Amino acid sequence: LTGTIRDLLLDAGFADVGTCPAVPPPGAERLDRWLAEGLHGGMDYMAVRPEERKDPSRYHGTARWVVVAVARYPAAPLELVDGKTGRVLRIAAYAARKDYHQVLRRRLHRVRLALRARLGLRGRVFVDSAPILEKAVAVHAGLGRIGRNGCLIHPTHGSWLLIGGFTVDRELVRLHPPGPGGTCGECRLCQVACPVGALHGEGILDARRCLSYWTVEHAGPIPREVQAKTAATGTLFGCDACQRACPDNRGRGTGEPEILELGPDPQLAALTVEDLERIDAGEFDAIFGETPI
Numbered sequence: 001l002t003g004t005i006r007d008l009l010l011d012a013g014f015a016d017v018g019t020c021p022a023v024p025p026p027g028a029e030r031l032d033r034w035l036a037e038g039l040h041g042g043m044d045y046m047a048v049r050p051e052e053r054k055d056p057s058r059y060h061g062t063a064r065w066v067v068v069a070v071a072r073y074p075a076a077p078l079e080l081v082d083g084k085t086g087r088v089l090r091i092a093a094y095a096a097r098k099d100y101h102q103v104l105r106r107r108l109h110r111v112r113l114a115l116r117a118r119l120g121l122r123g124r125v126f127v128d129s130a131p132i133l134e135k136a137v138a139v140h141a142g143l144g145r146i147g148r149n150g151c152l153i154h155p156t157h158g159s160w161l162l163i164g165g166f167t168v169d170r171e172l173v174r175l176h177p178p179g180p181g182g183t184c185g186e187c188r189l190c191q192v193a194c195p196v197g198a199l200h201g202e203g204i205l206d207a208r209r210c211l212s213y214w215t216v217e218h219a220g221p222i223p224r225e226v227q228a229k230t231a232a233t234g235t236l237f238g239c240d241a242c243q244r245a246c247p248d249n250r251g252r253g254t255g256e257p258e259i260l261e262l263g264p265d266p267q268l269a270a271l272t273v274e275d276l277e278r279i280d281a282g283e284f285d286a287i288f289g290e291t292p293i
Contacts, residue, residue: 001119002172005067008114012107013259014069015157018141019172022063025140026181028054028133034204041207043217053131056167060124063167067123068134068141070154070161071104073097073262075253077240082273089273092212092238093253094162095292096268098261101127102290104164107259112166127164134163142176146203148183149190149242159243160253162262193245195233196226211239237293265291 006017031050040046052058056066078096080089094100108125115121126132135152139145144154151159183202184190191199198209207213214226215237222230229235243249257263267287279287 001121001170002175004119005111005115005168005172006175008111009067009069012111013071013257014107015072015161015258016070016143016154018068018138018143018176019174020066020068020137020141020178022056022060022066022167024055025133025136026178027136027139027146030204031133039200039204039206039208041213041218043207043213049131053133056132056137059126059130059132060167060169062122062169063124064170065168065172066137066141066165067168067172068138068143068163068165069104069108070138070143070152070157070163071100071259071262072157072257073100073160073162073253074255074257074264075160075240075243075249076264078268078271080236080271080273080276084274087234087273089234089236090240091236091268091293092216092240093160095216095238097263097265098290099292100162100262101129101292103259103261104162108164108166115168121168121170123166123168125164125166128162134165137165138163139179139181142174142179145180146183147190147246147248148188148201148203149194149199149246150203150205151243151246153184153246153248158249158252159246160249187247189245189247190242193241195239195241196229199242211235215239 009017031054035047057063075093077093078091104127112123112125128134138152144152147153153159154161196209198206200206214222215235
């Protein structure tokens with residue numbers, strides 16, 4: 001059964017697959033400390049159902065094991081050039097393509113439904129918008145470790161990955177041993193590269209400082225001091241500075257992804273700063289409606 005699940009997911013374009021029991025993964029208790037210290041900023045949804053987030057069996061009541069799959073995406077950000085000043089504004093690499101939530105969810109549902117039709121297996125799909133600690137579960141499933149920047153770092157593919165999976169109501173076997181509990185040894189290149197000092201070390205992110213939080217998650221006006229940082233760094237939507245600095249990503253995030261929908265979007269690649277300045281709401285939806293933006 002486990003091999004069948006793995007093969008179906010690899011055929012669906014995922015780069016690797018792991019499995020683990022549906023129990024709280026090691027390190028799940030760090031969520032409580034992160035929330036208690038207010039490091040989630042205005043992401044109040046992270047404080048909703050924290051016990052469910054920490055325990056996959058509470059996400060799906062009959063879950064016995066969890067299947068986790070990762071998909072590669074290109075590391076290059078979308079760079080928009082201002083023809084008047086030469087200034088470059090950047091959209092983070094994950095957002096410069098089709099919305100991965102929808103892309104991954106569709107493929108995961110197809111696999112899950114095939115397993116139900118063939119074997120009667122039941123489960124519940126998740127991507128990173130679901131109330132589950134997908135990175136911690138991925139480590140428990142043997143798909144890598146959590147870096148000092150808080151990203152999942154796969155031993156072969158680095159951190160240019162998107163995570164999804166599903167629970168199952170059957171006993172499986174492990175495809176990989178559990179990932180290591182440590183982070184990155186003495187390396188602190190991601191901390192040095194972060195333009196706002198948002199990385200506290202050992203995988204702890206202070207969202208209140210992070211440019212990705214302010215340009216992606218935050219609703220409302222951006223404080224002037226943050227605006228100064230986004231202007232200085234050319235940050236338009238999201239930030240990849242910590243991933244670009246990571247030695248584990250050297251030579252990775254290149255080439256065409258197995259899931260073609262996660263490749264570059266030609267329509268987005270042709271945009272300029274001037275285009276953004278003059279589009280109306282309807283044009284914005286037409287251009288960005290199917291992206292994470």
